[in-house]
Amino acid sequence: MHQLSHRNFRHALWAGIAIAALLAGCQTTQTPDKAPVEERTPSPGAAAAPGAGTAGTTGTGVTGSATGTQGNPLRDPRNVLSKRSVYFDYDSYAVKDEYKPLIEAHAKYLQTNRTARMAIQGNADERGSREYNIALGQRRADTVKRMMLLLGATDSQIETVSFGKEKPRNMGHDEAAWAENRRDDVVYAGE
């Protein structure tokens, strides 16, 4: 009769744990398959300096799609177009003057690149009703979109969505964290 050897046992144990760990990492039944969307994480504190808007209209050519590496203004850290976040005061969706050059630069990019598309993702800090914060984030996104439409973008190029308070960038519970989470992020299609 054949006993399970100690060595076989240990192999089975570790192989089983490895397989289980692999399987446990997968989604369980209810979440449907979806094309993986890369998480966009704009660099923190990405406020445009006043007057930086002019830098985006000179230098490298503002053509082509949002993807690509060399010479892509959307990714060039020296270009205001790489700045993607607009920050808001508490309970507010008013756009502060310091962000207007950034918004104008992105609007002009859309105007020049008619096939370019973006999503503006609105966010709120962690305080208050989840659903009201979805609406507040939506307001913040819509406000920036409206400005971009006035500056040359077209409606079909911009979708506005809200994450409410569900996807904070800063997990803290203080004023600094809240300020960082009250923001819009601009994400171009294909990013």
Next chain:
Amino acid sequence: MLRRLRFFATLAWFTALVLGLASNPARAQLTIEIIGGGGTTVPIAIVPFAGEANYPYPLTGIVGADLARSGLFKLIDPAGVNPRPARADDVRFGEWTARGADAVVVGSVTPQSEGRVEVRFFLLDAVKQTQLAGFSYVVAPSQFRATAHKIADIIYEKLTGDVGVFSTRIAYIAKQGPRYELLVAEADGYNAQIIVTSNEPLLSPVWSPDGSRIAYVSLENKKPIVYVQSLATGQRQVLANFRGSNSAPAWAPDGNRLAVTLSRDGGSQLYLINADGSGVQRLMSSAAIDTEANFAPDGRSILFTSDRGGSPQIYRLTLGTGAVERMTFDGSYNVSPRHLPDGKGFVFVRRDGGRFNVAIEDFATRQVQVLTQGASDESPSVAPNGKLILYASGNGGRGILAAVSSDGRVKQRLTAAASDVREPAWGPLPK
């Protein structure tokens, strides 16, 4: 060949074991503790049923736990009464009033055919020396938990005059690291079942009036989308995925339509939609944020949150006339309205001095009473008997659930061992 077979058998066993531990919903199971009792409690003795100890399933223990957790009962220890009564006729009332009990519950479990048993119980008023209730059920012992909840419901109703909610279920969201789960558990927190799991946020679960479906919001596609999912089959369909954000589902009392908040036409506005996603119909047009719709029990009006007056407040829309009336006037932030099931008022969340608390307003008097004292309380959900309000609590730290009675006296805390829990939704009474 045999050695290889044994190898794979052992492999399969270990895989199953580790997998079972990894995806165990018990991590998000709720523990409920009472931290504040009602003004007056009914002292009640629950005598273990004759024959109950022969089965591996608890019965009277669950009845007692249900009643104690309601905050309205004080359990009197039945120890020392010999012989233990199992029938109404066996109860000597003086023995029980001497122990301070106003009410006594006795019963028995007797085997029937095919492994089933008859559970028989009696509820007696020890002071008036009368029988208040007597019922029997023929069940499999594996159904003892559900039977205990039914017994507790009957005792609760006979002694308080209100419908019991021990046989209901609650839904809630649990977050552990990057993983979100929508769970449904019995009202005492047991038997949590995972309904949805996702690596992106889930929020706003709401039960259909018949308890067969749950609508919820998911961010899995990088925008809020509303789904309706059947609990029996696990199948779900998209209710609303229009351009922009889709959120804040609320069932109409007939279960055929929902109100939702959509940004497809600009801003956040209220719409009606059929439960299959067809027939979108705009409810109102405003230049404001309109969201968080909640139907009145008679289906004729909707409470909602709007900032049309300059700050988020609660308004009521009468569906027949289209008239809109403001309902909250204190403070600069009143949101998340939920009707009481008797239609006489609503609970909501108000911000005062930087703190968010659950409050209740009476329609007739317009009086407001603040019910909770946490720093950031949100998402109230009312029990179908109107007596308890579940809500989410947490001060930036770990999220827990809590419950408060509609008069503010009874307080419960509901925690999950390894998860942040939020967004509770109390299910309807079973049919």
